[in-house]
Amino acid sequence: MASEEKPPAVLMKGIVKQFPGVLALDHVDFEVKAGEIHGLLGENGAGKTTLMSILYGVYKADAGEIYIHGRKVNIRSPKDAIKLGIGMVPQHFKLVMAHTVVENVILGLKEFGMVLRMKEAEKKIVELASTYGFKINPKAKIWQLSMGERQYVELLKALIRKANILILDEPTTVLTPQETRELFSTLKRMREEGKSIIFISHKLEEVKELCDRVTVLRKGRVVGTVDPKKVSLADLAKMMVGREVLFRIKKEPRKVVSEEPILKVKGLYALSDKGVMAVKNVSLEVYPGEILGIAGIAGSGQEELAEVITGMRKAEKGKVVIAGVDVTNTSPKKIFELGVAYIPESRIYVGTAPNLTIWENMIMRHHRYPPFVKNKIVLNLPYIFEFAKKRAKELNMMYSSIFAPARTLSGGNLQRLILARELAETPGRKTRLIVAVYPTRGLDVGATEYVRKVLIEQRNRGVGVLLISEDLEEILMLSDRIAVIHNGEIMGVVKAEEANIEEIGLMMGGALRKTVSEKKAQ
Amino acid sequence: MAIKIPGTRYAIKVERRLEIPRAIPALVSIVSAIAGILLGGIIFLAVGINPMEAYARIGRVVTDPEMLGNAIEVSIPIMFTSLALILPFRMAFYNIGGEGQFEIGAVVAMIPVIWYWAGFELPGPLYLPLMALLAFVAAGLWAMVPAFLRARWKVNEILVTLMMNFISLQIIWYLVSPGGPWNEANPAFRERYLAYLKEQGVSIIPGFKGTPVIPEVARMPTLPVIGINAGLILAIIIAIILWFLSTKTILGYEVRIVGESEKAAQYAGINYLKLVLLVMFISGGIAGLGGFVNLTADLLKLSPEIATPGYGYTGIISAWLSRLNPIAALFVSVFFGILTQSAYVMQQELRISHYVSVGFEGLIFILLVIGDFFVHYRVRIIKR
């Protein structure tokens, strides 16, 4: 642990930040010791990202003081922060997709000359990576990398600028459990070197495992700083939310609603963005009133599968039938009209348009049907504004105004916006199938509980749910049947009551295949 | 990025603004316009003219009702070419082809006039509406070509629209050059055209490059009281329609989503091909109407001169400075009209070269563009 004589690496005192309509931070005191991993917890919209953005110079605090290693500083821009040795891996990565790893890492650095000395930079990156125990191909293009690898690129960006205070804003939400473990050992190595790390997460177990101390924020105020080893998960959750949280949700046994599947996928093949076959001969069915969970390591083809089902990606071969209609390679519009709700993997630039207002994002997809539109041309704005406010309220969204751009929402609130829109029932359109890809990613414990409840509620009402999640516990908790995907193939389908974690783990890793019985899995 | 000021302990630093305060764009535009006008004084000094004399001319243009009327008249084509770009630019479709669409509108609007001189006359009140319709549809279809190429094969629209500007001008050259089918000396027009010219006191057909003159029935009327051509009303109506389209309709909404992210647009079920074709049809159509107005109110005959002022290009700057707001585009266009008119008056009264006044105009353009930079970036001086 850090020695007590050293001044704290970070000391923020009385930080206040007011956004139009929202007091995001209300006199927050925050301290990180040198050489510790400090967890920052709080509900969606509690102000975690805002506090870190102030430390990193993205926003300016309205009031308060910042001390770095005991010295009072004035951080006016990320450049200033970098000079002070602060690095940040943002909640939503800011990498240039078409550029290589090196290009992204050294973007804006002067060290490698005006005419970039690429070889030198590549070497330095590989070296730096191996110091912290990970590998990366410096010549790979960002879009070719997994989320875990992209995380490392962001981390390298901070490390090459000699950061010794690292901020990681929800780094693990997009990682596989394996990648998370690797990241943790990297972070622990950094701690041994004396670096200070601020770690934001909604996964309480992770915080408990990794952090030396934890500060909890609620609605812009500090609730307290605790040693996570000394408090229970339930207590941590209670500190965050201010009430008891159900970690397990009750689920009644499924009532058979219909023999006819709402979704039928047969012999489906699809390519990934990289042009390799990501979905291979997938066949499955989802029945009304059931949740079919797809378990698998992120990047095993489940995102592509969801995209083909919802019309966002071309099927190379095979068939998708929804409610008896063959929708293979039709359009997202047609599939939406059949009553399919889709919560996409990528919230920004797919699920939402961040620079458009909250109300504009709230009606996406619904926008061309009455009552959102009159005479097929004119938007019914009074109705739309009412709708946006009502849905935001129903999902407990924290926002300043429906006329504010969606990018001002906190990560979790953005996810709530998508849920509010996709799960909305509108006159003339009934939800019949929900395709939910990582629906609780980035949500706080309270919101996670809410989303899970909603999915079960919908199932009980006869909606079919295709749930894609990397959280095995979530899959086991919610699903009626579980299909396991590995490397684009379905390794088997098991009933939830008969599911055996070990077996599923083996199937996810590709070590076990259970032949799917041909008879209907009812 | 920081630039050291040599010999001092200061440096200049440029940063992107995170939040753009509401008042800044307007403020910056005004400040840079004034700065441009003041800086322009140096140009006048250089050619030996008292800048105050030059400024007095600008003052006259804004205060003298007749001159202001002329300035507004000059700004009307710019209104059309800038309004045309609002929807495509909002959906990040960079239509640089306003110039060509403007010209094609004028060319096709000319067809009934050509018929007229060839002896095929329509009922009088039909001319203007028919010509406007032809101009709109033809230029709209013309503009759909780059839209289609982009939607289907991802062909860069900037290159296509720019290249098409050369084609449209070539079409005019072909039609109106001596010996061309629409040249005024074409024997098919001779009988009627000569009779018309005689009435005007001219006895031969000169046969320059250009079509015969547009007859009175097909000219744009002048508005009573203010004495400006009726194209102004058309421009205002279009601006209002565009405002309505972009703020109140599905079309405007979908344009915004596409402009933000094509992936989100796909997710929202938007058919990019259909939308971009529709938007470019409207865009080209508006530019084409501009050509029609310019032809029937000002030029009165089709000739390659239609391309001289470069209205299509001025429209890009004007649309940009108006921040794609149709109502603002009207005012920005008037400002450009005032500049052009002042330059003209200076030429006439101060006997300065055309190039001095053009240089003056150019300087103000450049300052406005620089000013726009400050809207997005902040410059600070820092002490080392």
Ligand SMILES: Nc1ncnc2c1ncn2[C@@H]1O[C@H](COP(=O)(O)OP(=O)(O)OP(=O)(O)O)[C@@H](O)[C@H]1O
């Ligand atoms: N640029 C902005 N303009 C207006 N409001 C903002 C802006 N950025 C954040 N907010 C608001 O400030 C509050 C705190 O947001 P912040 O992003 O810090 O939350 P968070 O704790 O990181 O949440 P999450 O866990 O969902 O990421 C939210 O209510 C959010 O809507």
Ligand SMILES: [Mg+2]
């Ligand atoms: Mg956040």
